Amino acid sequence: MSIRKQALENNAFAQLKYAYDNRKQAASAWKAQGKKVVGVLGFDVPDELLMAADMMSYQIHGNPEGVVDETDKYLEFSFPPVIKSQFEKVIRGEDADIADYLVIANSTDAILRIYYYIREVKALEPEKKIPEIYFIDWVFTRFRMHQIRNETVIGEFRKQLEKWSGKEITDEAITAAAEICNKNRRLLGKVSELRRQGKI
Secondary structure, three states: OOHHHHHHOOHHHHHHHHHHHOHHHHHHHHHHOOOOEEEEEOOOOOHHHHHHOOOEEEEOOOOOOOOOOOHHHOOOOOOOHHHHHHHHHHHHOOOOOOOOEEEEEOOOHHHHHHHHHHHHHHHHOOOOOOOEEEEEOOOOOOOHHHHHHHHHHHHHHHHHHHHHHOOOOOHHHHHHHHHHHHHHHHHHHHHHHHHHOOOO
């Protein structure tokens, strides 16, 4: 029996895979409750704040083998395939029925660059179904003055989420959300370790 088959026959792994494969379905169910979904590009958008605002974080995922005909009209060919696929989904409005808003963080240079492209496409081609965009401009250094700036950045994002959600985000709600997110990260870390060991 292969390791992969063992993993698929494991109930916990099967549930994790199902959640991954059907993430749009989960977002649709969330939205059906009258709640809001926030599309996310980049890995530095604080899930804790979105959770505290009772909004779902929906990562715009890409398929490196997918068709990117529309993307090729805008981006250079040197962009990574996954980034091109994510851009394609945004400008085609493939998640427009799910995402109420789109939050982009400058996690990588490629994501930063497609933010500029998406912003311009939205401005010049308003008929495209691109949701309202919010950009998080982190400074990735260890200098104290930049940490202070990042505190301001996250404070502004908190205010924007309060505006979108129509309710105050309390410190208590953030603390509770942080506990859940940290637990999820620890568990995903364990999954990664099992993958490195070849057990799943």
